[in-house]
Amino acid sequence: MFELISGTKRLVIDSPLVMGILNVTPDSFSDGGQYSSFELACQHADTMVSQGAQFIDIGGESTRPGADEVSLDAELARVLPLIEYVAAKHDVWISIDTSKPEVMRQAVNAGAHLINDVRALMAPQALEMAAQLQVPVCLMHMQGKPRTMQLAPDYQYVVADVASFLTERIQACIAAGISREQLLIDPGFGFGKTVEHNYELLAKLQHFQQFDLPILIGLSRKSMIGELLGKPIGERLAGSLAGAMLAAQNGAQIIRVHDVAETVDVLKVLQATQAY
Template identity: 40%
Template sequence: MTLRTIGQRSFDFDRQVAVMAVINRTPDSFYDEGATFALDRAVSAALAAAADGADWIDVGGVPFGRGPVVTTEEEIDRVAPFVAEVARHSDVVISVDTNRARVARAAIDAGAAVINDTSGLGDPEMAAVIADSDASIVLTHSVGPWREEKPAARFEDVVGEVKTFLEARVERALAAGIPRERLILDPGHDLDKNTLHTLELTRRYGELQSLGLPLLAAVSNKDFVGESIDRPKHERLSGSLAAMVVCILNGARVVRMHNVAESVDAVRMTEAILGWRAPVRLEHNTHPTRNV
């Protein structure tokens, strides 16, 4: 993994974790319920997240879960102006959460450095769009079409099946001409999985390191956290941070989080404990005591 250049920033994923802030340009977003749907509010939230230490901003124009149809043109109108405006003011990495190749193309043209594809190349044109650009892509495990009601989640071995899926998507990406150094993998916490599946995926997250690519963990405020500790979505910060740290200890190098300042602190503390980051200052018990 070692050094990766993504957009205008470089990351040493052997010793560094990137914090990805979540911005939703949707009126029906799961967590913020439309608070950043307006363009000006979304841009302000993104720049505030960067000021709070986020390395990366991830914007979505369509929620993953079921809901009303959003056309490709509407999705482009939601994300492309946002990307252009944030890129004008900051060197933060910008990714666009989309499953559509046309949206990805428009986002990259506007300045996005990453496409966060929660369908794992579900659009047959997506790989070609990425290959024809300098953008990286997050390949995510999910099952079946997005925005639709699906049957109850069933896996014989959730981690084994996720690994097999991701391996196949990596091969598809490479065959399309996307360089390996532009691939990032996300096992898809809660995406078409129930809480027991996601807890097992989190517990066995380290097994995904054998795929040999940077891993992303998107655990923030998700239902597996709420169901595990019986908390509504706006009271899941502590549980989300615990899940995030477990994933980092088991190989995650990008973490997708809503509460940026708290997440950055937890990530930097984890890096310090692991010996990857020196303390900002060193004062405690460093001076000889005065003899009286």
């Protein structure tokens, strides 16, 4: 069991929870442009909460392979109104998916409770900003940068290499003044990994329980599923649900997904079997 604390907000994690993805970007790999208008994004947030999402993960910059960076002002303009809307209307945890320190600061001030950083606070001043904000932070592993990460991923031992990276980042966070109890980890499916790397990480996800920290995973609709099954993005639901079930069985506490209702159902079935 884990407990997250963000200001006066507390969350006990004693079974796998669902994080709904809300990308307000024109170029995200799965839903790019689909929720780029404020009204549609708000409606989608409402829907995911009604379907059982305990987290809404709001992002204003795509991190898909080959993605271009966006300006600070553009990212803020995309995410801040939506954070304010969700914070005012729903009693859920709001996650800001960013690597920019200033976006972190303004997002938390607007109502975000958690920083979800694919660069694990390695951008200049990000570590210092997170320590100042004192909210939970998810540290994700990525080899390379979004634009180039899938060109030639290479590891000696992918599980050990990812674990070593996370160990270093956890130590850096603690040294900067971030409490260990405020950290989450994410092995980074699809971020600088081949299909084989991804499935080895999924099969050996229990290895990351050694950190005794909440494990967040995001493999919804990703190419690791599409390439294995030969399915386009819109036909990857079954594979995504299988991945969510396996991840939860292997120790993941937070499952980041596009398809909230279906994932909630899968986790309810899993939880029902764990009573025996």
